[in-house]
Amino acid sequence: MDEEAATDGPRRLHIFTPLVEAPKRFARFISTTPGLLSVVSVILVAAILAAGGAMAASSGDRQDELSTMVNRSEPVSFSAQELYNSLSVADAVATTGFLTDPSRTADTRDPYRRALDTASRAVVRASNGIDDPSSREMSLILEIQEKLPSYVSLVTEAGANNRQGFPLGAAYITQASSMMQEELLPAAAELYDRTSSSVVAQQHRLTRPSWFALSGLLAAVLMLIVAQFWLAAWSNRRISVGYATATVLMSVALVWAGVSSLSTWHEGPRGVTGTSLPLQTLTSLRIEVQQARSTEVLGLVQRDYTSDNQNSFSDRVASIDAQLEQLRGAADGQDGRTRIDEAREALRTWDSAHAQMVSMVRQGDYSAAVRATVGDDDNGVSESFTALDNDLESLIGNSREQLRDYLADAGAAASRVNLLVLVLSLLSILCVIQGTRPRLQEYL
Template structure:
């Protein structure tokens, strides 16, 4: 047997009596983690532990309710900002395009009857076409989806505009040369405007206006989910106060009472603001968006009636069908103006427009009578609301407008159109003010609710701390 060396004699000190030492080390690391739930449960069974847990839950519930309200309010404020900066300006551009095209066609057609005022008529026509071109650019920049129906309508108008300008340019050239063919070009241009461009502009305006109405109605709906969160936080605070009173034999906890009061104030403020916004939103749709649509439609009808009247006079063809169509249009415009009287903030403008409309209808009847009797000069004077004097031979001579500049159009039609334009501008300004105020109101609700919820959470912490100290 070989001798045992000193090295081999000490090997027992290096032997591993626990082959699972690594496993024991792992359990040693895991034991605190496994023990933590048990310690927490033991802590939760004590009064300080239960009080700490409940106060933590209350703080989280209050902050969650406030955070939900703040998030929803900021989201609504962002949507209102989009409505103010993009949707409403797009609708405004569509409305301006609709009006400008109609005005351009009406001015261009009427200018053929005003041989002595071609310069003024040309300026009005150029101004209307410039406004229409600017509105097309604004509408195009406000549409995000190039595949949308709105973009297709804008492109349709944009593509038809050069053809209209070309036809109208030929009509004006031949009119200056006193060539009868100018009336034919004028009729073609007006037909293109009435049958293609104006219907597209009308649909574009209708779509954008409906979008404004839909967004405004949506943004005026109450924020039910955040409001329910605040209600839930208040209920939890009340229950916690009863529990705390039973635990500590004290009826009131100043911190919890203050937190409940702050949350109640936040609930009342947010609820009142939501109710007022919802009511105001419905009133605004009734008082601005819809009257604006109706006034725009009435103004276009007025301008189209003027265009048809001028075309009939230029073509010297005013049969029963055309006269009946004009009479129906006048009756329809008058009934719509009467219905709008109670919906606008300036009903006196409606009264002025209706009075001028009746006077225009009477002038039109005189025009038709004179035209049917072969007295074209007198018919022209009746249509343009000018004075007529007789020459020695008994023929009518157009004598301008008397005291005013012959180039100034102060006819009954112009009065009606001006009143409609003023009403539209006034309601548009009201709509803009309402939208801006709604955006500001949403910001005020956000800031106040955020401040109240943070203070309420601090009050809960402040009310819990003295009770915890009693157990230490």
Template sequence: MVGAPSANPSLRSLQGNLTPKAAAAIVREHLDPNDIRVFVRSSPARLLALGVVIVTLCLVAGIVAANTTSNRQQTLNELLAESEPFAASAQQLYSSLSVADAAAATAFIAGGLEPQDVRDRYTQAIGEAATELTSASGSPDPEAPARKLLSSVASFLPVYTGLVETARTNNRSGYPVGAAYLAEASTLMQSKMLPAAEELHARQASAVADTQRRFVQPPWLAFGLLVLALAALVVAQLILLRHWHRIFNPGMILASLTMAALLVWMIVAGWLSASATNRALHHGSVPLGLLTESRILAQQARSDETLKLVRRDTTGQFDSFYDDDMARLAQRLGEYGTDTEGAHLVADALAAQERWLVAHKRMNDTLDAGDFAGAAVVAIGPGDADSAAQFEAVDSAIAQAILDTRATLRANISRAARSLEALGAGAMVLAILSTLWIALGLWPRLREYR
């Protein structure tokens, strides 16, 4: 009977309980440095190194492209779902507070029992302000400045409404002290609440615009890595042609076509997304900022006009405030582009502002003649040529322009996000597919050295 061949003593020793030091000694014994150097310089080693380099480049390019695309799309979706609605809510909060203050002042100018429509306007404005505070309170980070501004307005709102109700009660009873309570309420609104709401909107609008400005620029890093990976594939095929005399390598050609397809997809989708973001910025955020500032100025001017009558001001202070606000309003509306969404509404607002200035002068002339009741009619009366109607025309035109411009803004942001759909996952799939093509292309060459 022939016995089994005896095993190598070194290999038998591996089956025993070896210390790490002893095992390392055995490995060194079987790894001849000369053999390693020969292998490193051999064609199979160079072919393997070439494969590792181009596979790594393709995978890195695909990962960066996928992450960049996914991050851009996620940010745009968050902008559409959170940041932009919060900015719009802040603008509506300011408008509601301003309307409430103007309605409260109008009731006092009317004297005695306030008209029901004025009372309804005040109640609706306060309700809308409370709703905007509630809806916006969950959006910002608890430690963010925006949250502090919201808390400030929310804490002052019940104080303001309490002062207004006290003023109303005294006014209905004919007590002059009611005007003092209204003055205190208006001071609180003008010095604390409206500035906080205005700053809140400015912060959120700036955040929306800043995000859009960042995404106007294409993802250059992802583009660069894809171009580098594609160039490496071309160079690899030239190396195969030079050293292995292979004119065509189907696997490498398919890998090149796959990465080229990803690059083209990335360029087209990135360009479409950047273009839509650019339109959202220049035809949405920028004009929306002008419109919002214009509406705030118009509402401030209306408050100045009514408060002059409420406080029986003879110093000219409120006239100075009114003139300054109206001059800035005309300047802002004049800066609005004629080819921008809502341009015809801005033209209507400018025309109504001119008529409002005429009505305001008529109010002042009547007041200078000692006719307070007549001046009050011009200020809050129902006449089409009176201040109330002209302010309403200005405010309505700007408010509609804001709605139209905001719709343009949101449509372009949505288009920018949709342009990137499926690209994140597609980039990873194509990158992995290209590595498989590379492996299939190099494997036959490696088998030649068996």
């Protein structure tokens, strides 16, 4: 009797019994119509949340990358470009000043001091934007910081000797210019190439469509279509208004995000070509102009303007003109083309004045050649070079503004897509719940 009573008593529950029984209870739950409707509704809500969340995350990542470009990568690249330009300007001013007024050293000239101050500030800003202290970019910055004082010292020695009438000044200024052309400027050029290439690479990455997020939106739309036809067949009713509305809303989100991504994919490379690449080209052109000016003046300092110097100058002028012509063909607005035309006209005037200066040197009229090179004649060498340099500086500034405007517009577009997809996803979830609720109420 005791054994039988023990057997018929309440069964003891094991600690894992709820876990073992859960699948069975869930299977019994979904075997009922309310249970199946609830599960389908939960799956649809989860799919919409996942699709909207994936698109929002993708848009958020895109906005973060754009913010990084605007606030970090592009300023570092601009600082490198500013460093590159200011070093070249300092060298051109130092060599030119060596001829204009022997009684003054280069460090007493405002353009020279401004160029060095700009270079020093640009070095600091560029170094602040580099995270990895062991990177090649940081090594280049340290190299420039180490060699720039030596260059300044050589220029100062050249001016001191020239002021006292010692011919050794020409050797010092030649050595200083060689150091700038062969060591400092190549380091600055590599730094600029690396930082600007990083900006271009980031732009190209941002032009790629978010295929994963788009596939999530497409899957959600397909699931909604299948679910509403299943619900109509299961309940022998017309199509649910809630499910149909959710399908329309998610389709709008899919089309909006898809068109935006495809537009970015198609127009993005053109935006890169129209902003970053012209800025790189213009920067290189300005440096080439400054180097040509330094070479021109050094030929007079050394009192030996050889055929090699003339050929080098002519080749540079031809290269600059060809690149300006390419930029003009790719320019969008009339204002940009007009400025490029003005730069090309200044280049031609400079080339003509330079040819006259070389003719004076070869005729032995050195004083006239110096006056033609550093004088203030409107069509002279100095004024033509200054006009060309100002035009290039203006074009560089406009290109940078276009680049930053392009990045800002891309960030605003990503923000709009993100907001729209989130709103439509939340509305779709409410529509799914509203579409399921009347069917569940029929069984309550």
